[in-house]
Amino acid sequence: MQFAVETEHLGRVYRPKxxxxxxxxxxxxxxxxxxxxxxxxxxxxxxxxxxxxxxxxLIKILTTLLSPSTGSARVAGYDVARExxxxxxxxxxxxxxxxxxxGLLTVRENxxxxxxxxxxxxxxxxxxxxxxxxxxxxSDRLNTKSYELSTxxxxxxxxxxxxxxxxxxxxLDEPTLGLDxxxxxxxxxxxxxxxxxxxxxxxxxxxxxxxxADDLCDRVAIINGGRLLACDSPSALKRxxxxxxxxxxxxxPIDATMxxxxxxxxxxxxxxxxxxxxxxTLELILEAEHxxxxxxxxLQRQNVQLVKLTKREPTLEDVFVxxxxxRMAEVEGVAPxx
Amino acid sequence: MNAGRAWxxxxxxxxxxxxxxxxxxxxxxxxxxxxxxxxxxxxxLVVMYAVATRGDFSSPTFAYIYLGSALYVYVGAVMTxxxxxxxxxxxxxxxxxxxxxxxIDFRLYLIGRAVGRFAxxxxxxLITLAAGIVFFHLxxxxxxxxxxxxxxxxxxxxxxxxxxxxxLGGVVMQFAQQxxxxxxxxxxxxxxxxGAVFPLDILPAPLRACGFVLPITYWLELVRRALxxxxxxxxxxxxxxGKLLVIFSGLTCLLAVAVVASFRWCEQRARERGLLDRTxxx
Amino acid sequence: MLPRLSKxxxxxxxVRATLARMYxxxxxxxxxxxxxxxxxxxxxxxxxxxVLVYRSLHAPPALVSFVVVGGAMGAFWANVMWAMANxxxxxxxxxxxxxxxxxxxxxxxxxxxxxxGGMFNAATRALAIVVVGALLFDVRFSTxxxxxxxxxxxxxxxxxxxxxxxxxxxxxxxxxxxxxLVNLAQEPVHLCAGMYFPxxxxxxxxxxxxxxxxxxxxxxxxxxxxxxxxxxLGLMAVPWELLGLGFLVAIFLxxxxxxxxxxxxxxxxxxxxxxxxx
Numbered sequence: 001m002q003f004a005v006e007t008e009h010l011g012r013v014y015r016p017k018x019x020x021x022x023x024x025x026x027x028x029x030x031x032x033x034x035x036x037x038x039x040x041x042x043x044x045x046x047x048x049x050x051x052x053x054x055x056x057x058l059i060k061i062l063t064t065l066l067s068p069s070t071g072s073a074r075v076a077g078y079d080v081a082r083e084x085x086x087x088x089x090x091x092x093x094x095x096x097x098x099x100x101x102x103g104l105l106t107v108r109e110n111x112x113x114x115x116x117x118x119x120x121x122x123x124x125x126x127x128x129x130x131x132x133x134x135x136x137x138x139s140d141r142l143n144t145k146s147y148e149l150s151t152x153x154x155x156x157x158x159x160x161x162x163x164x165x166x167x168x169x170x171x172l173d174e175p176t177l178g179l180d181x182x183x184x185x186x187x188x189x190x191x192x193x194x195x196x197x198x199x200x201x202x203x204x205x206x207x208x209x210x211x212x213a214d215d216l217c218d219r220v221a222i223i224n225g226g227r228l229l230a231c232d233s234p235s236a237l238k239r240x241x242x243x244x245x246x247x248x249x250x251x252x253p254i255d256a257t258m259x260x261x262x263x264x265x266x267x268x269x270x271x272x273x274x275x276x277x278x279x280x281t282l283e284l285i286l287e288a289e290h291x292x293x294x295x296x297x298x299l300q301r302q303n304v305q306l307v308k309l310t311k312r313e314p315t316l317e318d319v320f321v322x323x324x325x326x327r328m329a330e331v332e333g334v335a336p337x338x
Numbered sequence: 339m340n341a342g343r344a345w346x347x348x349x350x351x352x353x354x355x356x357x358x359x360x361x362x363x364x365x366x367x368x369x370x371x372x373x374x375x376x377x378x379x380x381x382x383l384v385v386m387y388a389v390a391t392r393g394d395f396s397s398p399t400f401a402y403i404y405l406g407s408a409l410y411v412y413v414g415a416v417m418t419x420x421x422x423x424x425x426x427x428x429x430x431x432x433x434x435x436x437x438x439x440x441x442i443d444f445r446l447y448l449i450g451r452a453v454g455r456f457a458x459x460x461x462x463x464l465i466t467l468a469a470g471i472v473f474f475h476l477x478x479x480x481x482x483x484x485x486x487x488x489x490x491x492x493x494x495x496x497x498x499x500x501x502x503x504x505x506l507g508g509v510v511m512q513f514a515q516q517x518x519x520x521x522x523x524x525x526x527x528x529x530x531x532x533g534a535v536f537p538l539d540i541l542p543a544p545l546r547a548c549g550f551v552l553p554i555t556y557w558l559e560l561v562r563r564a565l566x567x568x569x570x571x572x573x574x575x576x577x578x579x580g581k582l583l584v585i586f587s588g589l590t591c592l593l594a595v596a597v598v599a600s601f602r603w604c605e606q607r608a609r610e611r612g613l614l615d616r617t618x619x620x
Numbered sequence: 621m622l623p624r625l626s627k628x629x630x631x632x633x634x635v636r637a638t639l640a641r642m643y644x645x646x647x648x649x650x651x652x653x654x655x656x657x658x659x660x661x662x663x664x665x666x667x668x669x670x671v672l673v674y675r676s677l678h679a680p681p682a683l684v685s686f687v688v689v690g691g692a693m694g695a696f697w698a699n700v701m702w703a704m705a706n707x708x709x710x711x712x713x714x715x716x717x718x719x720x721x722x723x724x725x726x727x728x729x730x731x732x733x734x735x736x737g738g739m740f741n742a743a744t745r746a747l748a749i750v751v752v753g754a755l756l757f758d759v760r761f762s763t764x765x766x767x768x769x770x771x772x773x774x775x776x777x778x779x780x781x782x783x784x785x786x787x788x789x790x791x792x793x794x795x796x797x798x799x800x801l802v803n804l805a806q807e808p809v810h811l812c813a814g815m816y817f818p819x820x821x822x823x824x825x826x827x828x829x830x831x832x833x834x835x836x837x838x839x840x841x842x843x844x845x846x847x848x849x850x851x852x853l854g855l856m857a858v859p860w861e862l863l864g865l866g867f868l869v870a871i872f873l874x875x876x877x878x879x880x881x882x883x884x885x886x887x888x889x890x891x892x893x894x895x896x897x898x
Contacts, residue, residue: 014891060891063722067889084888089627089724100715102644103616104651109643116640117723119628128625147616161719166625362797371804378807382816383673389817390679403673430713513654523658526666535669536676571676 002077004169004202005039005062009071012057012226031057033226034071039219041168042199044191046217047206048316050331054226055206059173062204063093076168089118091169094162096177098155103147107138107157110146111164118165125164132160135190152183159187163194170194172205176212188216208328210316220316222323224331229323234316241314241322244269245289249282250308251299258302265298267291272327279307285322347442351450355423359454369461376411376462377469383407383535384474395474402571404476405562406534408466413499413528413554415459418521419452420503424510425520428615435615445601448507449500456496467565478565487579488564491586495557498590502554505597508604511613534558537571553593556586629724637725638733645703645737659741660748667691667749670816671757682849683817685761688753689846690815692746693839696780697809699742701802704784707734709791709798718894727880731788735781761846768858769845775865776838782872783834789879792887813839818853827855834868837861 012032032054039045047055060066062075064084072079078086101110108129115125133139136156141149149157155175162170172191176184195201207213213220214234221231230237259273262282270285286292292309299306320328360368383403391397427434438444470476503521510520529535531545532554538546549555559574560582568575574582608614628636670687711717720730753759763769791798812830813819819827819840830836841861844850855861887893 060894065718065721065888065893066891085724088722089629091722093719093722095715098715100719102648104648105644109647113640113643114719114723116636117720117725119633119636119724120625121628124625165627362795362800371800374804375807378811382807382811385811385821386670386673386679386683386817387677389821390674390677390683399677513652520658520662523662523666526669527662530665530669530672536672540672540676 002041003038003074004041004043005037005045005073005075005204007035007037007058007062007071007073010035010037010058010061010068010073011070012054012061012066013069030226032061032068035223035226035228037221037228037231039202039204041202042195044195044203044205044216044218046213046220047204047223048208048210048213048220048320049206049223050208050328052332053223055208055223056173057226058223059093059171059204059206063091063171064088090167091171092118092162092165092167093171093173094158094175096155096174097151098158100158100161101146104145106143106145107133107149108142110157111161114161115164120165128164128166129160132163135193136160136186152179155179156183156187159190163190168200169202169204172203174207175205176207176209184212188212192216208332210320210328214316222316222320224320224324230319237316237319238314241285241318244314244322245284245286245292246312246314246318247284247286247292247295248308248310248312249284249295249299249306250276250310251280251282251304251306253278254280254304258299258304261302262295262298265291265294267294270321270325272321272330274327283318283321283327285318343441344443344446347444347446348450348453350442351423351447352453355419355451356454356457358426358451359458372458373462373465376408376459377466379411380404380407380466380469398566398568399571400474401476401566402537402562403535404470404474405467405565406558408463408470409558409561410525410529410532410534411459411462411466412456412496413532413534414522414525415455415462416452416496416499417503417506417528418525419455420448420500421506421510421521421524423448423451424507428511432615438614444605445504448504452500452503476566482567484564484579487560487583490583491557491560491564494583494587494590495553495561498553498557498593501590501593501597505593505600508597508601511604511608528552528554531555532558533571533573537573539571539573551589553586553589556582556589560586627724633725634729637723637729638736641730641733642737642740643733645734646740655741660745663691663695663745664749664752667753668756671753680849682847682853684757685753685759685847685850686818686843686853687816688750688757688759689843690810690839691753692749693776693835693842694810694815695742695745695749696739696777697813697835698806699738700780700784701787701805703738703741704731704734704781705787705791705805706798706802708788709794712792712893715894721884721888721893727884728785728877731785731876731880734788735784739777739781760848762848763846765845768862769842772838772841772845772858772862772865775862775869776834776842779834779865779868779872780838782869782876785876786872786879789876789883792880792883793890793892809833809835812836815839818843818855820853820855824855831855831864832868834865834872837864837868841865 010032011030011034014029014031016027035058047058049055057066061068061073062080064080064087067081072081074080075087076090080087105113108126111129112122112125115128120128129142130139133142136159138153138156141153146154146157155178159175162172176187179187191203191205195203205213205217217234219231219233220237222229222237253275254273256273259271259282262268262284263271267287268284268291269287272283274281274283284295286295296306317327324331363371387400387403394400424434427437437447467476467478471478506521506524513520531541531549532552533549538549538555541549560579563579667687670691671684674683674687708717711720720727750761754761791801794801810816812822812826813833813836814822814827819830819836822830827836840855841858844854844858
């Protein structure tokens with residue numbers, strides 16, 4: 001069976017330029033390490049990981065913008081390094097926060113221009129533009145100059161650009177980055193509808209929004225530090241943790257050493273600490289439900305008051321914590337959201 | 339104006355301007371770049387002069403043209419440096435909006451951005467003058483230079499050019515990316531009416547009148563006189579250096595008032611129309 | 621469900637892509653009409669300065685004609701360097717370059733579209749300079765050798781824009797130094813190509829070396845064909861200059877094609893096709 005996307009021992013290493021060495025940057029950076037993927041046609045595949053995990057590097061290789069250092073990759077049956085000219089007519093790409101096109105041209109003119117780059121006739125291009133902008137709810141902005149668009153509308157224009165050429169495989173690199181809730185919902189709805197219309201279409205979506213991956217994707221790969229840690233459907237990934245018990249304990253503010261004490265309790269597989277506004281949360285993955293008693297005893301011995309105890313179903317965030325040992329926000333080095 | 343804030347704005351902008359001007363390459367290539375352009379511009383006029391006069395470099399007319407061309411580098415560098423900072427920060431680096439909302443003096447920031455170009459221009463001017471002395475026997479002797487006039491002319495002249503740049507920067511804020519060339523284009527226009535390389539006398543009356551109210555005209559004449567005394571053309575033959583300085587200072591003060599007002603208006607208009615963070619990718 | 625679309629390939633795709641990339645240049649120039657002031661009127665004023673230098677020196681009138689022709693051709697040089705050589709760096713900074721690379725069209729189509737669109741702007745500027753020169757400075761141009769003049773212009777433009785394509789490819793790998801290198805290529809080239817004076821005043825050897833720039837031979841040939849005293853101040857006979865230009869056309873176009881492919885491969889290997897900010 002020909003896969004839409006296939007990678008075999010794919011790796012990418014960045015070696016610094018001389019100026020970077022002069023500034024004391026790290027000698028060699030491994031962006032991707034031994035990535036193996038097989039995506040059948042018709043799949044909406046998600047690539048989930050923190051910033052700097054290697055998601056964009058993988059997308060760049062698959063879209064022929066970057067050559068691999070090791071291994072191989074094939075898209076629509078063609079090798080991306082040796083046959084890029086055969087890959088390109090069959091793909092397209094949309095990145096989050098994109099500022100492509102020309103500000104002095106209208107939305108229609110920018111889209112028409114990109115349509116020509118894919119060999120579409122003007123009539124087909126204009127017809128396609130009209131249909132697609134209607135789907136993303138911006139038909140009334142076709143004659144607006146691009147520099148006058150808001151961030152959300154600009155990204156919608158980019159989305160339309162990506163689908164205008166009717167690609168077999170579309171690569172979406174954080175397509176909802178910077179969009180508000182309504183615009184993100186419109187974009188996700190568009191993606192799903194496009195996939196449902198033709199079983200031959202394939203989408204590769206990178207994101208660091210867990211809910212987006214959970215909601216949209218047929219399968220999700222979790223990537224961190226350039227390595228693929230897991231790859232399965234969201235439900236299957238969560239089922240890995242179903243035999244584990246997942247609890248959330250809210251307490252008054254505590255420090256990291258307290259979380260360390262808790263993680264040493266026998267039967268605690270993972271313990272992640274998160275500070276809130278006047279409280280702290282311990283997220284626990286336990287080997288068995290009864291372990292919670294030991295955890296509560298440990299807290300009691302440290303005179304930590306219990307505010308709230310919740311048992312919940314595993315999420316992709318929990319899967320990530322289970323694989324990496326920390327929450328995604330901690331890996332990215334930012335304060336985790338509430 | 340808060341002195342601390344003003345100094346902070348100027349210092350940060352000067353540092354930034356110098357970094358942008360110089361850190362794109364190694365010092366050798368940067369030196370070549372900084373010197374080659376103005377020296378080539380002067381050389382064009384030297385060749386034109388040689389073709390027209392069959393190489394009569396001993397004439398004081400040559401000194402007029404050569405010095406005017408050499409000194410005019412400051413006009414291009416300082417004036418366009420300020421104006422260019424607006425378009426560069428807005429279109430290329432997309433930082434103008436962040437600079438604008440920061441607690442610094444925006445006008446001094448723009449002026450400070452030109453300091454790097456001023457420094458590079460100074461090196462270019464000195465090298466061009468040295469080449470003139472060595473290869474064309476330009477009559478410049480340190481003992482014969484009128485240092486008080488020179489220092490005063492430069493001390494007023496550089497802020498004058500910065501003010502012109504600020505005024506131009508306000509104009510540039512109103513337009514799209516074509517404005518990349520506006521600094522050089524305006525410098526070219528002023529080249530025509532400032533008596534840089536030919537006397538104002540040969541201009542039509544309206545343009546001549548523009549030249550006589552332009553501070554650059556007096557700055558060039560004062561620096562030329564300070565360096566070599568009277569030169570070939572007689573436009574200001576009957577006007578003493580002291581009187582020229584007074585006229586120059588007065589015009590610069592008027593310029594300052596006009597630029598402050600016009601920049602304020604341009605800035606207000608840019609805010610009203612959302613032009614401070616507009617990018618066109620054209 | 622949206623129907624599958626038929627897509628052009630081969631030369632049809634090439635033509636579509638060329639016209640599409642030409643579109644923003646032509647339309648953009650018309651939309652922001654300030655370009656007429658900044659790129660036509662103001663350059664005419666600075667050109668006037670050079671004319672007045674000659675007049676203040678009581679130079680022969682032919683030299684004024686030289687300045688006008690030089691200024692007109694200078695418009696094309698500026699366009700080739702700023703709007704061609706520099707352009708792929710600018711496209712990289714704005715994110716368009718990656719989208720161009722992943723599209724199935726040839727990058728040569730993109731460069732050709734940019735060249736044709738830029739030529740439209742430059743031609744307007746050049747025409748304005750010629751008209752101003754003719755009206756303001758009483759300059760007369762001869763059209764006695766019109767076919768030869770047309771051939772000279774075609775060869776010069778082709779060679780110039782071929783050179784621009786070559787530099788665009790080379791600068792694909794560069795960062796911020798691209799802008800400075802293009803900026804560096806203004807006055808020194810004006811000097812070596814004899815923009816405002818007969819290039820043979822620089823001496824035969826310097827002029828011969830400068831002939832690698834299409835502007836030098838093209839400018840000299842156009843002056844000889846349009847200015848009464850042009851042949852006496854010319855570097856060499858026009859047929860030889862046309863031969864030289866033809867040679868440059870072949871060199872630059874073939875080099876541009878080769879370098880574009882080579883640089884694209886190199887840029888993909890080193891990951892330099894997306895925003896560098898270096």
